[in-house]
Amino acid sequence: MTDATDADLPRGIGRPATGALTLAGYTRLEQLDGVPAKDLLALHGVGPKAIRVLTEELAERGMALG
Numbered sequence: 084m085t086d087a088t089d090a091d092l093p094r095g096i097g098r099p100a101t102g103a104l105t106l107a108g109y110t111r112l113e114q115l116d117g118v119p120a121k122d123l124l125a126l127h128g129v130g131p132k133a134i135r136v137l138t139e140e141l142a143e144r145g146m147a148l149g
Contacts, residue, residue, distance in 0.1 A: 093140045095132040103128035112137070116146035123148070 091111045099135070103126040109115055114139050115137060123129050123137070134148070141147055 093136050095136040095140075096129075099128035100126075100130070105121045106107035112140055112144070113146065116141060119149040125137060 092104060092109070093112065094101075094112055096104075104110075104115075104123070109118075120134050120138075123134060124131075138148055
């Protein structure tokens with residue numbers, strides 16, 4: 084399993100969100116392309132701020148949440 088500190092996720096989402104996403108198997112930003120925001124919000128530690136940051140970071144790379 085990948086440690087949250089090794090995850091390729093934006094730092095701006097915060098440590099709780101990074102840990103929650105990593106535990107759910109998301110270690111790279113690209114893996115979130117097409118994933119519904121409501122699924123991510125269901126993870127303990129992922130809140131509206133994390134969704135906003137992820138949405139912005141994905142958009143910069145031509146990707147989006149589902």
